[in-house]
Amino acid sequence: MSVVDNISCCGLRFPPKPRIITCSSRVSCLHSSTTTLTNIRNSGVIACLRAKSADVALEAARAAITGGISVLEIVVSTSGVFEVLHQLVQDFPTTTLGVGTVLNPGDAQKAKNAGAKFIMSPAIVKDILDQDSEDLLYIPGVMTPTEILSSYNAGAKIVKVYPVSAVGGVQYIATLKKPFPHIPLVASQGITIDLVGEYIAHGASSVVLSDAIFDKEAMAQRNFSAVHQLARLAASKGYEAVER
Structure with a gap:
């Protein structure tokens, strides 16, 4: 059975496909960390891509973005990650x-040079957190209330609760929001659509969402149509949840 056989599109409102635009000036292309944070909160979903080769990463990313994903991260272990990112920045x-x-x-700077608007870590990397950047949003990984508050007080605008399923x-997440209603939380690890x-x-x-969009079987078979459909469903769920 295909990985998308059980997907039903009925009743879902899909987000518009991304438009490719060009900027009339350098100023109009500036993208602050505040804008990035807003985009993350408005989308409700961050697609997390890891791939064994640059060409698979490019095709999978394109399938997800054309499927409606508006926020996407590429794991640094992906072959040619910064070249892939640079190409996607040009294309989308x-x-x-x-x-x-x-x-x-070092990798944070490479990501920024390649055009990244945000970077994520599975833990708090103090050397990155201390380097406040107006045009690059840093999302440190946290697990405990102490880590959440410490990161926020150190300047983090948003934190990633990882590994949330464990x-x-x-x-x-509901428990953490009671003492920290003012701190934006990203839930990460083991989440399904x-x-x-x-x-x-x-x-x-x-x-x-990682495997939930970039299904392992689909990626191994280079079935980017399946990735596209999963991305479309995930993006729709995200937008609907944010609207509610």
């Missing part, structure tokens, strides 16, 4: 693109 200038699993300032899932609405309804500003 209105998409919010970033790099994930960034563990040191520490309580939706209920853990059907749970997007639940996470956002219980306080997550956005959720990270």
Whole structure:
């Protein structure tokens, strides 16, 4: 059975396909970290892509973006990650693109140079957090209340709760929002498309979807049509949840 055999599109309102535009001036293309944060919260979904080769990464990313994904991160372990990112920035200038699993300032700078609007880590990398940048949003990984508050007080505008499925899932996010209603939380790890609405309804500003969009079987078979359909469903769920 195909990975998309059970997807039903009935009743879903799909977001418009991304438009490719050109900027009339350098100023009009500037993209602040505040804008990036807004885009992440408005989309409800961050697609997380990891691939063994640059060509697979490019095709999978294109399938997801044309499927409606407006925020996408490429894991730094992906072959040719910065070249892939640079190409996607050229092809999809209105998409919010970033790099994930960034563990040191060197890779953070490479991501920025390639056009990333945000970077993510599975933990708090103090050397990155201390380098405040107006045009690059840093999303550190946290798990405990202490880590959440410490990151926020150190300047983080948003944090990633990871690994969320291992520490309580939706209920853990709901619990964290009680003392920290002012801190935007991204839920990450082990989340399926059907749970997007639940996470956002219980306080997550956005959720990270990895295998849920970039299905392992589909990626291995280079079945980018399946990726496109999964991305379309995920993007729709995200937009609907944010609107509610």
